[in-house]
Amino acid sequence: MTFQRVQQVRVAVPREAVWGALMTPDVWPVVDDAIQRCAPVAEDGTVLDDVAAGETGDLTVGQRIMVVPRAVARGTVHALTAPPARVVEMHEGLRFAWQQDQPGGFTKVTWSLIDSADGRGTVVERRIEAEGPLGSAAGGAAFGGLLDSDLSKVGARLFEMLAEPADHNASRELPLVVIAGGTGFLGNRLAHTLMSRGRRVVVLSRSRRTGGLVPRRQWDGVSVGEWAEVFADPAGVSVVNMVGPRMFKKATAAKMAELRVARLTAARALAQAAQKARRVTGWVHASALALTTDVDAPAYTAQTAPDWAPEAVPGMAALLREWENDAPENAVVVRTAPVLGSGMPGLAGLKAVAASHVRPSVDPWLSWIHVEDWARIVVHALLMQEEQTADAGALQALNDRVVVAAAPEPIRLSEALRLLGSEPGGGVRLPVPAGVMRAAGGLAGLEPGLLLHGVKAETNAVEVVGPVFEYPDFERAAATFR
Template identity: 30%
Template sequence: MAQMLNKFTRWQRSESQYLAADPEAVYSIVGNLAQTGSWMKSFDGFVVHDDQRGVGTKVDLRPPGKLFGPLHRATAPSGSITRRNPAQRMVEFTQPQPGGDMVLRWQVDSAGSGALLRFTVALRGIGTAAFKFSVANALCADFALAAARLFKVIPPAAHRTVPAHVVISGGRGFLGRNLVAELVCRGASVAVLTRNAEPDFPAEQYPWDGRHQGAWASALTHEKYPVHLINLAGERVDKRNTAENIAKLTASRVQSTATLAEAAAALETPLASWIQSSTTAIFGDGGETEFTEDSPLPEGARALPEMTGVASAWEQAYNDAQVNAARSYVLRTSLVMHPDAPLLKPLSLLVHTGMGGPLGSGKQWFSWIGMEDWLRLVRNLLGLETPPIPAGVVHAANPHPLRNHEVMAALRSIAGLPGLPTGSLLPKLGAAALGSNARVALTGRKVTSRVLADAGFDFAQNDFAATLHGE
């Protein structure tokens, strides 16, 4: 009983990011809460009183949200610095909440030749469930990008650079944002091709529409560094399964690939590498077959048009392009797991409404990879780390795929809730209401990587539940 009570009255989430910078230089900014709002844009920062004399200093939190933010400012008492230890490079802020409190903690540790920045949000008290959804998770949103902004304001003498210029098309989506942050924090030069520029984005942004040549092509040259291209561009996948939507999904990927290839073909110096995004969903509804890079694509009923059809056209556009690059890859990515992964939102909604049992039969395979492993794999493909990965098709997939019932059990365990099986009807009704595709959850494929196993790539995130916790 006490353990179940703790599930609802205590909650904690941590986010961390490596920075190729001197830990003391990082903490000189992180430890000054008056500067937090300049790099953490998930809230409006703090108003710090008493010149930060130390523990007990009065601090007013400016939380996120158009509704909760003004309400908090009008009704909430001030918080305070409850712990500060410059020797350990740690500072902690506590905000009283109705029936409890919220603790925010920043810690900077030495990590190799750089620093590891960890941000923790902890809730205690009867309001935990409400504040977890309204404030706490929002404070953690886009923490990797926040760390990249922080890296940008650290004096150049206190961080190192990597001799690589990386251009990312589709760099503002879920994967792209995390990849931009990772590369910036490791000292690479990063440029993003985007339809709409974002304020305070920690990388240079070039406007493009994915169809026409333009000034954005200048991003593919650099006066000092080799240039790498990572093509993530394409319309959001989880749409209703209609012929019109499938055509849009296909066209957005085929056109952007051809447009990039045309620009790259005009370069005097070939790209150092081209990483072409694809998806393990290319294997459609795979049943019990295990797929590696050597497997043929499915045919017939298992070759779903919104999966195999879209992805195979995407890869064919790349293969037809005669890519002007010294080294090239087709990176078929499985479902990338992170506490903020888009797929988890509808699944978590089912769990928190008591319907978190197996979806459909529960036997369908769920191929996945942790975000940290995916980012490290991309660094390997760029040649920034070892082991080297041979050019060609690569599956970004953990060697231990799960079944749907195992995934849902992990989500229930994290939430501390039971769950009724949903069958197939409820996901179909929910997908229809949300404008998504139920086959994303009701089908699956067992995908692993022979290429990564042969290369000796070591997966660090093998515990699915711990990966969702950010551990």
């Protein structure tokens, strides 16, 4: 397949209920932001928009359906020019697929459901594949790419819609999860993942935007104000501190100063607010790996200090050290490797380098993690802390204070670019001196150190929080967003 996207999410709803929703096409636009319109098509070509949810019965193989993406311009063109899709595969209660034929190829979407390992929910998988001229990395966005919405958000809406009243009541008895600075890609993914599991979430944000799926409280990240009321939740609170912009832009002195102020003042404001909490049940302090210019540096572990080796991004080691020292005593510090996943900022640039066959003359280690595995690490850490707190009556540390959130199999940058570029063989590659790449990155306003330097990290996530890796190797991970 020349275009493929795969996502999974665990939803705290029985498989039968999720299946029933998927079998009702007019529910799709309600739960999925990527879908503008979905309706069965009669044999005479009539689109049955006026059929109420559930009245059409289950979909069957051969059934034609009209699927229109929400993108205004391209969605309208698609609705006017494309033939209906058709159901091509059906395994009752487990898996079904629909396919949209296109000139010289097709786009196929497959939904699979399996009972979660604990028997208290459903693992939902969506696979989008495109073949033919429109299945290229650019052409796939003509239809398949438009359908690649955040599946964890779909899961959150499925729980909201399908959970029984008793399940909603039970969620109110669980601690409220407060995510500070959770409006970016990772924060949204974590919030939706938690909500799909039946957890209540509120995000602390400097933005005044309202009306989204995830509740927000505005704060300034400096002082304790009205936002601190969330810490008075009768069921207690668990905190995830993700404050601060992601490091993709060039790390100027002004940028590092901005990061320092944002992260350190926010950490202290949260600590002050937590003193008023009825009960703090979990605390995850999001940090990062300290990249180095030393290609011969030893392996990076949970015991490695932030200033362990010559730093790749000036000022980052000192910031990480101070940031981690500001975490509460019993917090879990999650040092996150570069995160990969469909829609992740920065991934497009990496894929562009891969497709161009331009290669840096240096070949550092790339420690990385798939976004779904990262979310599992954070969720598992919170759940373990909450369980221990319930037994001990106070916030408890895990066995290790630091968790290295990196996949078990780091990879050389050259191999990662080869896999992302889907080169069948070695391909023709143009080596470019690191200095030229660094200058080009600077002119583009990007931080070149994030591409030219790396670290070989050894994860301890499984030892600390249990099985979390669905994507332990880069080739398997890359297949989900190629």
